[in-house]
Amino acid sequence: MYAANISKSREPMLEKCGIMSRTAKEDISSIDEEIYRTFTTQYDKLIPPIGNVKIVDTTCRDGEQMPGVSFTIGEKVEIARKLGAIGIEQMETFATYNDSDRQSARLIAKEGLDISLMGWARPVSEDIEDSISNDIDAIAISIATSDIHLKYKLRMTREEMMGKMADAIKLAKSKGVYVCFNAEDGTRTDLDDLIAFVKTGKQAGADRFRLCDTIGVLTPSTTKFLVDEIMKAVDIDLELHAHNDFGISLANAVAALEVGAKYPDRTIWISTTVNNLGERAGNVPLEAFLMILKRHYGIKKYRTEKIFPLCKFVEQASMIKIPPNYPVVGENIFRHKSGIHQDGVLKNPLTYEVFTPEEIGTTRTIALGKHSGRAAIKFKLDELGIQCTDEEIEVLRHLVTRISEDRKSPLTDDEFAHIVLRVKTRGSGAVPPFRSYE
Structure with missing residues (x-):
């Protein structure tokens, strides 16, 4: 039997589909998707619905900020191709700061891939204009919003910071690109101050707000609360950029999606990296997130059969080896050793x-x-x-x-x-x- 605790009402369907009598040599790839599920029906009912979801992969930006990782121009182009082949909606990269970044952005754009190309920039006119000149179609403008960053890093008032971001958004929109504005360390920002920042960005014409859990302090419950409060207050698409310092970035991403179900006219974006690359403990791992979407939530718009080749390429390009017990693509996931399991x-x-x-x-x-x-x-x-x-x-x-x-x-x-x-x-x-x- 497929599952020991499967409901009796499912047994005739299992027999009809051949699950209960299927031999080891038969191809299981044709098993009906309704039958071949992660959980039995009784547990499926416990999974909450999710909202509209899109992915922005930042392997070529945040992933490359991981110590020891440095992609060549050609490697960034190939990563873009493989992300586009899976169906990822957007990728983020640097499109300014050095000639290599500029050239890689232009070459990716020249590929004509079915993926939006977003450049990352500070709220500085030179950064924005330079990035846009390198053929990106979207830009993420980032500034810190927490008191500790304002006091010790930026050394400016909250009013000055918000004015700087508003001016940057207006400049970028005047150039005709899609604009996302980021609250660096947003999850350590006072809620009223954070909502005021989001309203300022929306009024300036931004298309999306990025909530950055810069040092990974969120939990699933606090993620739900914060995302819901922002979306109630401001009518704008929201992106969660989660870090994995406590090992729960993936759970936080799923929590954000569940809040999105309350706002069907908007989109929740999730920021990911391949193989969990990124600052410190990394970000939301793309490969696991894709399989959660497919198996737990029935999202089938991504070509998951292309995940493993992408992850192995990034492993080679980054020179960061995938641990054998790493979820989804580790070599032990489909490598069975125990006699009973074999x-x-x-x-x-x-x-x-x-x-x-x-x-x-x-x-x-x-x-x-x-x-x-x-x-x-x-x-x-x-x-x-x-x-x-x-x-x-x-x-x-x-x-x-x-x-x-x-x-x-x-x-x-x-x-x-x-x-x-x-x-x-x-x-x-x-x-x-x-x-x-x-």
Whole structure:
């Protein structure tokens, strides 16, 4: 059965769709989406609706602010291509400050991709005019709004700060671009002061407000409260730019979307980065956010099968390795080691996988380690096209257990093939000893 606690009313539908009798060799990619869900029906009802959602990916801006990360012009162009291929609505980059940023912005624009190109700028006329001259179609103008930033960093009054932002928005709008205005450290700004800032930006003609949780202090509950208060007070699209200092940026992003359901005529934008790159602990990870939208909320407008190639490219370009247990695209997500799990996955992948590897553009792996059982050994033998007796399979199982336990890692396919040949040719001397063990 697909789920032990699935309702009786669903069983006939499961039988009709072949879920309850499906064998391991059958292709599960054609399973009806209504059946192949993360939760059973009773739990689906607990998930609140969400509002209109769009994504602005800032891998090429905030992601590149991560220490040790520096993308080449060509890498930024390729990231833009891959984001556009997924269907991400907008990407953010620097389009001023140095020649490399200017050139990469112009080249991305020249690609004619189906993705909006947003430049990041200070509320300074030179920044704005230079950015727009490099062919961006949208601009994010940023200034700090919290008392601590005003006092110690900007050294200006709140009135001066708001006037500066209003002038910058008017200048950018006069150039004909889409304008988002940012409240840096907005989540540590007094609520009345923050709403006054948002109203000022709206009156100046801005298209969107970006709420920056600059040091990641929000929780899901405080996110809901703050987003709701702003949207009640000002009729404007809102973007959440969340940081991951406490590991809950993704949860905060989902919380913001749930508030958006109360405002169906507006859009909630979520700022993301690929592989959770970004300042300090990173931002909202694009890959996990996309799969949450698809599996938990039924949002299917993004081509998720292109996620894995994007993440691997960014891993290579950033030189920041994806941890093996990283959500969605870590190598262990579809790499099964425990014998019980391997047996279940080989019979029906849905037993231990919440979505298929094909959905993100990767493949499944059975890792042979100290806890692997006979089912995994047989599977690997089938892959190699080798037949073994039950006695040989048991010998192989013991060898795999001992070797992987001694060296504290699973065997590669080549290593397993070598061991199989040794077992099949015992006493002949035809195969040299397995050096990783003996």
